[in-house]
Amino acid sequence: MSLILVTGASTGLGLAAAQAMADDGHQVVVHARDPDRFPDPAALEPMHGTVYGDLSRMDGTLAVAEQANGFGRFDAVIHNAGVYRDPGALPVNTVAPYLLTAAMAKPRRLIYLSSGYHRSGSTDLDAIDLGDPSARAGAYEDSKLYVTALAFAVARRWADTVAHVVDPGWVPTRMGGAGAPDDLEEGHRTQVWLATAPEGAIEPRTGGYWHHHRISRSHPAASDPDFQQALIERLEAHTGIPLG
Template identity: 60%
Template sequence: MTDVALVLVTGSSSGLGRNTANALADDGHDVVIHVRTPARLTELGDTVRWKGAVTGDLTDLDGVRGVARQAAEFGRFDAVIHNAGVLHAPEALTVNTVAPYVLTALMDKPARLVFLSSSMHRTGSTDLRRLTEGPASYDDTKLWVTTLALALASRWEGTTSHAVDPGWVPTRMGGPGAPDDLAAGHETQVWLATDHNVMPNTGGYWYHRQSQSPHPAARDAKFQAHLIHVLENHTGVPLE
């Protein structure tokens, strides 16, 4: 049995984020959900089951900063699951890579960080001029957020960090014909956020609770440092 955890899940209004938040709440955890606008809260039904909610548009840096300010009102989280994601440019860069970076930099360091990746990160580009000058593809953004997750794995004492490939599941983004199991799409995130028996305890790239090998660049210390430097300059938000 795990202890009750305080967990923030971004992109909670539908799909994997909603399923993740529901599973955590069903297990008795204190869940803070994130939705783009207050109107989206009505789509989640009984809001009494949530510890709270934060709102903000993650395609906009001011919106991301607002989410960080609201999250600070709950204190230090046991886990933050960076679930929010979009498929198409130009929003993909901000939502999939920049927002997780800025939120991580601005919020109190949680005990656990979980970042949503994708198997498509393996065809992403290591040319970080795409981050600042464009165009950046979905694959690029997922390689970069995977790299960020693994870069953070040993950066802060008391904080673990993992990346998760949830599979190609039948959500609004994945489409009705997606072949992977929908339930398995959120179970790894819940496990990483709450279980005390995760091995490796930090720096893992996971698919359905199995450790996998990511794109080699994601574990390359020089590329990790370069990515963080570019993100700091691009956003004006230092990581430390």
């Protein structure tokens, strides 16, 4: 039995992953912006607990980290929360996962959700203003490149914490839209597997970019230690919190 946190778990892939793991007997803590985000309160009955906070705000994200730390050290954290064509793309998709990673007790496993669109993200960090995320077109693509690089940086830096990235595909969720062509069921299985599989069942052990249980190609910059370092320095300066 594992203690697992899933962010953005009120609907869609986050809720599906949380339900699958709770059904398997794991202690699952789910996050949402506020209690009203859960359309069916009965979905919370099998969960171990809840945490609430607005991930588009740094104070809201730090409040989530504080609540989560109250449960103890997690076996796994799935950074599922995300927005698409929205001014909050960089705060929610990049800054929030960074802050939670830096402010929470180090879990045994970290799983970050990315997107195939990250391959179109900009590597020009000088053009990115994390404090004014609406100033740049393509913020979603950028945000997913950055969270992918963050995951790979954690995998390289933290020997005792496994870190992976998942591209769940374009699935018919509230964000993906009803016409999305990929399988909704398949969309959450890889992150559930990465969070709960026995030690030694996942190869590579850490630092993988996964799509439907298979290693896939990521943007070359995401694996570049220099790009990772420059990104982390930008995030540390923006948030005032070091990664450690």
